[in-house]
Amino acid sequence: MTLHFPNMAEPAGRTLGDEEVAALERVIRSGMLNSVWGTEARALEREVAELYGSRHAIACASGTAALHLSVVAAAPDPGDEIITTPITDFGTVAPILAQNAVPVFADVDPSDGNLDPDAVAALIGPRTRAIMVVHLFGAPARAGELRRLADRHGLALIEDCAQAWLTELPDGRYAGTAGHVGTLSLQQWKHITCGDGGLALTDDDELARRMRLFADKGWDRAAGRSHESLGLNYRMTELQAAVARAQLAKLPEVVEARRRTAGQLIEALRALEPHDVHLGLPRPDGHAWWLFPLVLPNGDAPELAAHLSAAGIPARAGYLKEPLNRAPLWDAPVYGSSRYPLEDYRPAPCPEAERLVATTLLIIDWNEHYTSEHVKVITEAVAGYLGRP
Ligand SMILES: *Cc1c(COP(=O)(O)O)cnc(C)c1O
Numbered sequence: 001m002t003l004h005f006p007n008m009a010e011p012a013g014r015t016l017g018d019e020e021v022a023a024l025e026r027v028i029r030s031g032m033l034n035s036v037w038g039t040e041a042r043a044l045e046r047e048v049a050e051l052y053g054s055r056h057a058i059a060c061a062s063g064t065a066a067l068h069l070s071v072v073a074a075a076p077d078p079g080d081e082i083i084t085t086p087i088t089d090f091g092t093v094a095p096i097l098a099q100n101a102v103p104v105f106a107d108v109d110p111s112d113g114n115l116d117p118d119a120v121a122a123l124i125g126p127r128t129r130a131i132m133v134v135h136l137f138g139a140p141a142r143a144g145e146l147r148r149l150a151d152r153h154g155l156a157l158i159e160d161c162a163q164a165w166l167t168e169l170p171d172g173r174y175a176g177t178a179g180h181v182g183t184l185s186l187q188q189w190k191h192i193t194c195g196d197g198g199l200a201l202t203d204d205d206e207l208a209r210r211m212r213l214f215a216d217k218g219w220d221r222a223a224g225r226s227h228e229s230l231g232l233n234y235r236m237t238e239l240q241a242a243v244a245r246a247q248l249a250k251l252p253e254v255v256e257a258r259r260r261t262a263g264q265l266i267e268a269l270r271a272l273e274p275h276d277v278h279l280g281l282p283r284p285d286g287h288a289w290w291l292f293p294l295v296l297p298n299g300d301a302p303e304l305a306a307h308l309s310a311a312g313i314p315a316r317a318g319y320l321k322e323p324l325n326r327a328p329l330w331d332a333p334v335y336g337s338s339r340y341p342l343e344d345y346r347p348a349p350c351p352e353a354e355r356l357v358a359t360t361l362l363i364i365d366w367n368e369h370y371t372s373e374h375v376k377v378i379t380e381a382v383a384g385y386l387g388r389p
Contacts, residue, residue, distance in 0.1 A: 002312035003377050006369040008189050013367050015192070015250045016243075023242035033238050035059065036221065040241035045199070047248055048184070052174050054201040056208035059241060060215050063162040063185025064091035065234040066198030067132075068098055069211040070181040073202070074130040074156035076101040079341045083123050084132040085115045086323035086353045091185075092134055092160050093324055097334060100341050101129065105325040107350040111295060112282065113319075113361060114141035116352070121149055130156040135164030135175045137363065138288030143169055143178035156180045162198075165191040166255045168286035175286075176201050181211075186240070191254050191290065192247035194240040257368040258289035261375055265292060268379040272386060279382070280360070291319075292364040299359035304385055311381040314365035323353040 006013035027033060027040060035041030041059045049057040060066050076082060078100035084092055086105040096103045106119040113136045120131055131150055133141045143159055150157040159176050161167065162185035167175035176182025181204075186197030202208050210229075213220065218231035236244075266281050273279060280295030296304060301317040308315035325347035333339055364378065 003373055005312070005314050005365070005374060006367050007314060007365060008193075008367065013369055015247065015254060015368065019246040019249070020243045023246045024239060027238045027242045030238075035235050035238050035241060036216070038238040038241075040238040040245065041236045044236075044241045044245050044248070047245060048199050049201070051248070052177055052182070052201055054177060054182070055203040055205070056201065058200045058202075058208065058211050058215060059236040059244075060198045060200065060234040061236055061240075062091070062196045062234075063089075063160075063183060063187055063190075063198040064094060065215070066183035066185070066200040067091055067158070067160060068095035068232075069200045069214055069234065070132075070158040070183055071095040071099045071101065071130070072214045073181055073200075073204075073207040073210050074158065075210070076129040079127065080129040081125065081127045082130045082132055083120050083128060085113075085134050085136070086325040086347070086350045087113045087136060087320065087356065088134040088160065088324065089162065090324065090327075091162065092132055096132075102127075102341055102345060103324075103347075104128070105323075105347050105350055105353075107352045108356070109142075110297075110352045110356065110360070111280070112136065112139050113293070113295075113353070113356050114139060115146070117142050117145040117149060120146065124149075124153050124155070128153065128155060130158055132158040132160060133179070134160040134162075135167050135288075137282075137293050138164045138167050138290040139282060139293075140164075140167050140169050140175055140286040143175060144171065147178050150179075159183070162187070162190060163290035164288050165251060167288040170286070177203075180204060181207060186244050186247070191258075191288065192244070192251050194243035194247065197236055197240045197244055254368045255288050257370075258366055259284070259287070261370045261372070262287065262289040262292055262366065264372060264375045265378060268375060269294075269382060272379070272383050289366045292366045294362045294364075295356065295360050296362060297360060299355075301360050301362040304382070305362050307385045308362075308364070308378070308381050311377070311384075313378055313381055315362060317359075317362050318357045319361060319363050320357050323350060323357050325350050326354065
């Protein structure tokens with residue numbers, strides 16, 4: 001009998017229970033489901049701000065919405081450039097286009113797929129307005145270095161922590177607090193969930209004000225029915241917020257459990273390395289283990305992924321079909337028949353990102369409900385692959 005690997009689309013792979021049911025009932029019985037007049041979203045903001053030691057947390061409809069708010073806060077003029085990574089969810093890039101700015105893709109560190117600060121520095125030009133860094137799979141990206149780079153050039157640094165709840169930077173701070181704005185996601189597949197939802201963190205009062213206005217139709221509620229600036233409706237509902245608060249209380253245990261079993265797998269795989277195959281094990285420091293990545297420099301990722309899948313292990317090669325600098329989108333119109341602001345734009349090659357996605361990167365879905373049994377099954381399957389004739 002093959003061992004079942006719990007996943008985030010089923011009850012056995014989530015931490016949703018009586019606390020979330022009670023939270024929903026509390027909101028429904030209150031008669032107020034909208035966060036403009038309710039109390040849950042404001043309470044969630046206070047709790048997340050306190051956890052992260054941030055002055056402001058702004059709850060919104062999704063991680064993508066939080067990223068859109070962060071780009072609004074950075075205030076690019078149309079045609080300005082924002083430097084980001086080609087290995088991420090499209091939610092990082094869509095808000096750049098939505099603000100009529102131009103995404104510029106910098107290449108990544110081949111050891112973990114996170115932005116390479118030297119590659120970012122080489123792309124900074126007169127139109128650069130911001131840098132968006134992603135803590136990929138929960139591994140800390142080099143946000144401290146990027147913050148110094150951003151400060152030197154007068155740029156905003158945005159940290160996308162959708163996959164990185166409680167990821168720690170080398171100085172001990174949480175990822176999301178090194179930049180001018182940090183963003184989080186509560187979508188179904190993240191560490192904690194309310195189906196969809198997001199938060200933007202900042203210490204800056206002016207950036208917080210811009211983000212709050214954009215999330216609520218440019219409407220300063222204290223000033224009457226008057227609209228100060230362009231905004232959409234990106235509000236989180238009280239139902240989402242109540243579930244998110246119950247989930248937030250469980251977050252430390254979720255991350256701790258993921259760290260425990262990921263640490264066990266690293267130890268077990270390290271013991272296999274004398275097989276002369278370099279497995280490219282992830283560095284555990286500060287990692288929040290949204291997924292467990294391996295980098296196989298010999299290009300074996302698709303083969304090993306197929307071998308692990310055949311053994312019932314949720315493993316895939318590449319993470320994306322193609323890195324975002326190679327997406328079909330760059331040859332298509334952006335608005336109607338217009339390619340504005342991308343008229344002459346074609347993303348530059350990112351050879352390290354392209355190699356990771358095509359041949360060297362392997363990911364194993366990770367989960368707080370894995371046990372040492374799951375670690376053993378994965379280790380045996382990898383050992384079987386390495387020892388194959
Ligand atoms: C999930 C994700 C997003 C988008 O978040 P949604 O809540 O799904 O909109 C953005 N960036 C990264 C890195 C993600 O993993």
